[in-house]
Amino acid sequence: xxxxxxxxxxxxxxxxxxxxxxxxxxxxxxxxxxxxxxxxxxxxxxxxxxxxxxxxxxxxxxxxxxxxxxxxxxxxxxxxxxxxxxxxxxxxxxxxxxxxxxxxxxxxxxxxxxxxxxxxxxxxxxxxxxxxxxxxxxxxxxxxxxxxxxxxxxxxxxxxxxxxxxxxxxxxxxxxxxxxxxxxxxxxxxxxxxxxxxxxxxxxxxxxxxxxxxxxxxxxxxxxxxxxxxxxxxxxxxxxxxxxxxxxxxxxxxxxxxxxxxxxxxxxxxxxxxxxxxxxxxxxxxxxxxxxxxxxxxxxxxxxxxxxxxxxxxxxxxxxxxxxxxxxxxxxxxxxxxxxxxxxxxx
Amino acid sequence: xxxxxxxxxxxxxxxxxxxxxxxxxxxxxxxxxxxxxxxxxxxxxxxxxxxxxxxxxxxxxxxxxxxxxxxxxxxxxxxxxxxxxxxxxxxxxxxxxxxxxxxxxxxxxxxxxxxxxxxxxxxxxxxxxxxxxxxxxxxxxxxxxxxxxxxxxxxxxxxxxxxxxxxxxxxxxxxxxxxxxxxxxxxxxxxxxxxxxxxxxxxxxxxxxxxxxxxxxxxxxxxxxxxxxxxxxxxxxxxxxxxxxxxxxxxxxxxxxxxxxxxxxxxxxxxxxxxxxxxxxxxxxxxxxxxxxxxxxxxxxxxxxxxxxxxxxxxxxxxxxxxxxxxxxxxxxxxxxxxxxxxxxxx
Numbered sequence: 244x245x246x247x248x249x250x251x252x253x254x255x256x257x258x259x260x261x262x263x264x265x266x267x268x269x270x271x272x273x274x275x276x277x278x279x280x281x282x283x284x285x286x287x288x289x290x291x292x293x294x295x296x297x298x299x300x301x302x303x304x305x306x307x308x309x310x311x312x313x314x315x316x317x318x319x320x321x322x323x324x325x326x327x328x329x330x331x332x333x334x335x336x337x338x339x340x341x342x343x344x345x346x347x348x349x350x351x352x353x354x355x356x357x358x359x360x361x362x363x364x365x366x367x368x369x370x371x372x373x374x375x376x377x378x379x380x381x382x383x384x385x386x387x388x389x390x391x392x393x394x395x396x397x398x399x400x401x402x403x404x405x406x407x408x409x410x411x412x413x414x415x416x417x418x419x420x421x422x423x424x425x426x427x428x429x430x431x432x433x434x435x436x437x438x439x440x441x442x443x444x445x446x447x448x449x450x451x452x453x454x455x456x457x458x459x460x461x462x463x464x465x466x467x468x469x470x471x472x473x474x475x476x477x478x479x480x481x482x483x484x485x486x487x488x489x490x491x492x493x494x495x496x497x498x499x500x501x502x503x504x505x506x507x508x509x510x511x512x513x514x515x516x517x518x519x520x521x522x523x524x525x526x527x528x529x530x531x532x533x534x535x536x537x538x539x540x541x542x543x544x545x546x547x548x549x550x551x552x553x554x555x556x557x558x559x560x561x562x563x564x565x566x567x568x569x570x571x572x573x574x575x576x577x578x579x580x581x582x583x584x585x586x587x588x589x590x
Numbered sequence: 591x592x593x594x595x596x597x598x599x600x601x602x603x604x605x606x607x608x609x610x611x612x613x614x615x616x617x618x619x620x621x622x623x624x625x626x627x628x629x630x631x632x633x634x635x636x637x638x639x640x641x642x643x644x645x646x647x648x649x650x651x652x653x654x655x656x657x658x659x660x661x662x663x664x665x666x667x668x669x670x671x672x673x674x675x676x677x678x679x680x681x682x683x684x685x686x687x688x689x690x691x692x693x694x695x696x697x698x699x700x701x702x703x704x705x706x707x708x709x710x711x712x713x714x715x716x717x718x719x720x721x722x723x724x725x726x727x728x729x730x731x732x733x734x735x736x737x738x739x740x741x742x743x744x745x746x747x748x749x750x751x752x753x754x755x756x757x758x759x760x761x762x763x764x765x766x767x768x769x770x771x772x773x774x775x776x777x778x779x780x781x782x783x784x785x786x787x788x789x790x791x792x793x794x795x796x797x798x799x800x801x802x803x804x805x806x807x808x809x810x811x812x813x814x815x816x817x818x819x820x821x822x823x824x825x826x827x828x829x830x831x832x833x834x835x836x837x838x839x840x841x842x843x844x845x846x847x848x849x850x851x852x853x854x855x856x857x858x859x860x861x862x863x864x865x866x867x868x869x870x871x872x873x874x875x876x877x878x879x880x881x882x883x884x885x886x887x888x889x890x891x892x893x894x895x896x897x898x899x900x901x902x903x904x905x906x907x908x909x910x911x912x913x914x915x916x917x918x919x920x921x922x923x924x925x926x927x928x929x930x931x932x933x934x935x936x937x
Contacts (some may be wrong), residue, residue, distance in 0.1 A: 329701070335683065
């Protein structure tokens with residue numbers, strides 16, 4: 244393999260000049276730089292990244308920290324980040340920091356302190372106070388996706404707004420007994436569930452339906468939605484006429500449960516989700532669409548801008564979900580809705 | 591922030607000695623090393639990883655390359671790798687190299703050549719010939735999960751064996767009209783599908799059922815399995831009595847399709863999967879269990895052993911799936927099986 248001495252010799256310059264030309268630090272004329280780069284290319288020379296890092300103080304690497312990768316939202320954001328980093332020639336160091344694990348503790352204690360990145364993207368991290376201290380101590384730009392870290396730019400969905408508009412859609416179809424299924428089961432992602440739940444409550448309250456507010460906790464997963472829906476759909480007297488799910492996987496689970504119980508969607512039960520998950524189309528699910536890949540790409544734009552100009556004011560970008568109408572919602576049968584709503588109020 | 595000069599001063603040694611003690615390269619007495627490490631701890635000193643890398647020639651970083659992260663198998667392997675690396679204090683640089691993309695081309699052309707890792711774990715990569723050349727040129731140990739790279743150790747499931755045993759289970763329950771659903775739809779992961787399909791064909795042939803072999807291609811996803819199953823279950827004359835799915839997501843899709851069509855599982859249709867995906871329990875799915883997290887952990891063991899001893903002979907570890915019996919399979923109704931099998935043969 245060729246070393247920097249070979250490159251210098253071929254370009255007819257000193258090793259020090261070749262090094263300056265390749266690392267981009269220190270003065271070299273444009274003509275000399277072009278000659279050195281051409282020689283490096285011809286020889287297939289790849290600079291030691293450790294040496295380049297020492298010379299430039301840059302790692303050309305972005306850290307990404309998230310609690311999970313084996314869930315739709317996180318995996319999609321990760322792919323969006325990776326694609327955007329590849330375009331810019333930047334590496335990605337991944338830290339999977341599941342809450343409450345020894346691995347998460349070590350990431351905060353040891354790994355982040357090594358600062359092997361020029362900036363950090365934190366996805367749905369929800370750091371605790373002592374973790375926020377550690378993040379602050381790193382002294383590198385941080386951008387959050389979903390939730391903000393310290394001194395950080397943020398890309399986030401208007402979660403409450405998405406749930407509010409989904410609920411308003413059901414109310415406009417004359418539904419009154421509308422249950423919110425999902426979240427609050429001690430799983431990940433708590434702030435998002437709380438925001439979505441708050442949006443549902445707000446829409447219900449604004450329509451004078453405080454008495455009909457009903458939250459059925461479940462894990463934010465297809466099996467979680469299935470189990471919760473079997474419970475609330477089994478009793479025909481207290482059965483809601485519509486469900487808003489904390490996410491599309493919960494909505495899909497609820498639709499599978501309805502089919503198993505012989506309850507027709509949407510004639511006897513309307514279901515609306517949030518996300519536009521890859522399963523949404525298969526279940527003909529009306530949902531509030533977000534595009535996590537684009538959020539990942541946006542976070543990369545923000546972190547590279549902050550690295551280039553550390554004095555730049557951190558931005559907060561709030562995205563609005565877009566309603567995708569499929570066929571899991573329809574107007575309620577007035578007689579049926581009234582009796583179900585009465586039952587829900589215990590009359 | 592404290593630098594190495596502060597550490598050296600506090601420990602009462604020269605900067606060169608402090609550096610040797612901290613990097614682990616070059617001779618330092620145990621007593622001196624302990625004093626330097628204590629001083630570093632007290633001052634909260636974290637060595638520049640670039641400097642350590644230059645001094646030791648090690649990056650303490652493992653590269654992981656995989657075509658996707660937004661699929662169950664890949665995400666689970668990734669979490670297994672990450673957990674095992676965290677235990678060892680090693681970083682993880684991720685390369686998502688989806689086949690046929692510009693991103694993949696750049697990873698092979700530019701990113702891997704930087705050698706920012708001591709070893710590379712390639713998960714389900716299925717490199718083409720020119721990509722294998724690039725991998726070889728890196729000159730770092732490579733371990734494959736699923737498929738082997740050049741000069742690489744491998745951790746792999748006996749895919750054909752898993753499908754063969756699942757098929758034998760159905761044959762033992764007197765099924766004859768057994769369709770293999772999934773794979774062959776131009777999606778990812780081709781070698782695994784081919785191996786699983788081969789295992790199915792082998793079991794059918796050994797039971798004298800060559801005439802009943804039927805492969806229904808579909809994407810390896812829940813919606814893919816759903817669409818394919820709707821097609822083959824709609825015509826009651828040619829309907830199989832049993833389905834073996836290329837993976838559990840396809841099996842779950844087939845079960846959802848059966849419910850929609852009013853075909854009872856397992857009384858009228860047996861379904862068996864491969865994977866033991868997180869959805870398997872919800873669908874009461876009998877399946878062949880693999881544990882991708884453990885495969886990721888095993889790959890880390892192998893790569894660290896190869897980094898420690900480059901002359902070590904690369905290993906090939908083949909894992910056997912374990913059958914998990916739930917309630918999606920049952921003995922066939924003999925009369926129905928005969929007519930369905932006849933129909934399948936076009937009689």
